Each structure stands twice: as structure tokens, then as C-alpha cells.
Amino acid sequence: MNEHYEDLKDSLKKLRWEIEKIEGVDNQSREKLDRLVRSIQLKLEHPGDARHHQDLIDHLNDSVDYFEVSHPELTAIMNRIMIILGNLVI
Numbered sequence: 001m002n003e004h005y006e007d008l009k010d011s012l013k014k015l016r017w018e019i020e021k022i023e024g025v026d027n028q029s030r031e032k033l034d035r036l037v038r039s040i041q042l043k044l045e046h047p048g049d050a051r052h053h054q055d056l057i058d059h060l061n062d063s064v065d066y067f068e069v070s071h072p073e074l075t076a077i078m079n080r081i082m083i084i085l086g087n088l089v090i
Helices: 003-021 027-045 050-067 072-087
Strands: none
Touching: 003 027, 003 072, 027 050, 027 072, 050 072
16 A cells, blocks of 8 residues: 555544544534545545545535534545545556
């Protein structure tokens, strides 16, 4: 696995940690975060799936828009993940 996938694994750990710190998140937000974590994990398990790659980027963009005001630390990690995904060669 190349260094970008290691960066993605590390960022996923940070994202999970940041999610654990969040209190009082409504069900819709929690489901959105859970889907995002599952999508990143799926990318790590199937790195060559180009279709999933674009779906993940779209999901990240949507999540950044959704959480950027209420959870800036979370969106900073999501932005980092998008940069890593942009550096991956599929």
C-alpha cells in the first residue's frame, strides 16, 4: 500500500476520534458521519474501485458543506481526506 493509503488510514483514525468527541449530534448527522466512515473504510478495502472513488469524493464534499459551520475540526479532517484522495492514482 502506498503512502497515500497510509495517510488515508491515519486520517480515518483522526476522523473517528473527532466524531467520538462530538456530543448532541442529531440522528441525521450521526447517520451521515457513519456512512462517511464506512465509505472511507470501503475505499481502503477496495482501493482500485474508480466508481467508489468518485462517490466518496462527492460524499465528502456534501459532508463538508453540511458540517463546516457546526464542526470545523471535523471538516478540516474531511478536507485533508479529499486532498489525499486527489493524490491517489486509481
